[in-house]
Structures are given as C-alpha cells and as structure tokens.
Amino acid sequence: MAEGDVSSVEMFNAIIDENGSGILEFWIMLLTVALVCTKYILLPSQPLDESTNPSMMRKKNIFITVAYILAIILFVTYINFNNYKSVCSVGKGDDLSSDAMYFIVMISVFPWLSILGICFAILNVLPGWKAPFSNTFGYFITMFLLGGQHMVNEILNISDTKDENKAIQLVLENNFGNLINDYTPANIEEFRKLGSDVGAAKLKTKPYSSAVKTYNNIAKLILLKDYIAEGIWFVLMGLFVINLTNNYVGTQACL
Known part of the structure; x- marks a missing residue:
C-alpha cells in the first residue's frame, strides 16, 4: 500500500x-x-x-x-x-x-x-410479550405496506357488494385487525380454516384448497409480523445495554 x-x-x-x-x-x-x-x-x-x-x-x-x-x-x-x-x-x-x-x-x-x-x-x-409490537408496528408493516390486507380481502370476498352480505362484510372490515392478530407462530396452522370459520357458504369465501398461494403468503406475513416484534425487543434491549456500558x-x- x-x-x-x-x-x-x-x-x-x-x-x-x-x-x-x-x-x-x-x-x-x-x-x-x-x-x-x-x-x-x-x-x-x-x-x-x-x-x-x-x-x-x-x-x-x-x-x-x-x-x-x-x-x-x-x-x-x-x-x-x-x-x-x-x-x-x-x-x-x-x-x-x-x-x-x-x-x-x-x-x-x-x-x-x-x-x-x-x-x-x-x-x-x-410469546404474548411480543403482542404489543406485533399487533402495532408489525401489523402496519405487513398488512398495509406489504399488501397483506388486500390478500385477506381477497380470501374473505369483501369486495362482494350483494345486499345480503353487506352486514357481514361491515363486521369483517371493522374487526380486520383482531382477525389477523389472533394468529401467531403457535397457531399459524389454524389459518388454513379462515375461509370456513367466517362462513364460506354465506360470503363465498375462498377455502384453503382453492387459494393455497394466497393463504401461504398471508401466513408468511403473519410470521414476519412476529419477527418484527422480536426484533424491536432486541433493539430496545440493545439500547439498554449500550446505556449501561456507554461510558x-x-x-x-x-x-
């Protein structure tokens, strides 16, 4: 050199x-x-x-x-x-x-x-300690910035405008956050049943067998939501240690 x-x-x-x-x-x-x-x-x-x-x-x-x-x-x-x-x-x-x-x-x-x-x-x-960050920061990033909400709407058939479905659609839209935040890595396999649980016959929601890719993409975002919460905890703990040892x-x- x-x-x-x-x-x-x-x-x-x-x-x-x-x-x-x-x-x-x-x-x-x-x-x-x-x-x-x-x-x-x-x-x-x-x-x-x-x-x-x-x-x-x-x-x-x-x-x-x-x-x-x-x-x-x-x-x-x-x-x-x-x-x-x-x-x-x-x-x-x-x-x-x-x-x-x-x-x-x-x-x-x-x-x-x-x-x-x-x-x-x-x-x-x-794992419940991750919920405050998973259900806020993680939810916002995955469901809004990464398109998760659109995918769930597609499964739930929320775009259907038939009069007989409007009341149910309104309930689903108002409780969208609770619907997604109920799922964590511990019960992610239950997400396969989402279409039937909310009333497939009434809303004509898509079952897992007819929308495998969409279901799995949403499941990956739900897991990402959990990883984001874990990462925020690590950053907070890291800043805590830095403050302890800074000087x-x-x-x-x-x-």
Missing part, C-alpha cells in the same frame, strides 16, 4: 472513534433488520402445507437468532477494543495488558449475552 493510503479497516476504526457509541446503535439496528429479513427469506414457500415441519422451522429460527447474538457480541467486542485503545492506551503503545483484554471481553460479552439471552428466552416462554470503558476502565 502506497504511503498516505488508508486501508478500509483504518477508515472504519476512524469512524468508530469519531462517532463513539452512535456507530454501535446504528449497527445494532442494521443487524436486527438483517435478522428479521433472514428469518422471513428462509421461510418455506408454503408454511401452511401439511408437509412443513413446524419443529424444524423453530430450530432454524433459534439458530439464526443465536448467530445474530454472537455477531453482535463480536462487533461490540471490536468496538470496545478500539475505544479502549484510543482512550486508555495513549502513550502506552499498541499492546494491551491481559487485565485490559479481560476487562474488554467481560464488558462486551457478559452484558450482551445475558440481556439478549434472557430476552430471547422470555419471548419464547411468554464505562472510557472512564472506569482506565483507572
């Missing part, structure tokens, strides 16, 4: 030094978006199909989440290492003592692993 040239690693380190914890918050959000997108992309094309193994889907999601947490820990360790060197090693050379390395690892691994790990465990044991490396660590 010619003299005066700056490597990409050096440029990245300079950005970290200049922005402090702000760069960490940005990457936490970016990695979380990647987590949600990865889980959605890797969903089977027909999650409602009888041949789909729900247990395998859960195991895949656990593996992806563990990889996400490990990626965050590695990135946080790297940032804390650079912050420590820039703040605490002025005039001491590039080598860090074993005590300093131990401190960096502990401040990077323990808080993040414990907080995110506990959060992930609680969300699996008490510690630059103050207590150098004492």
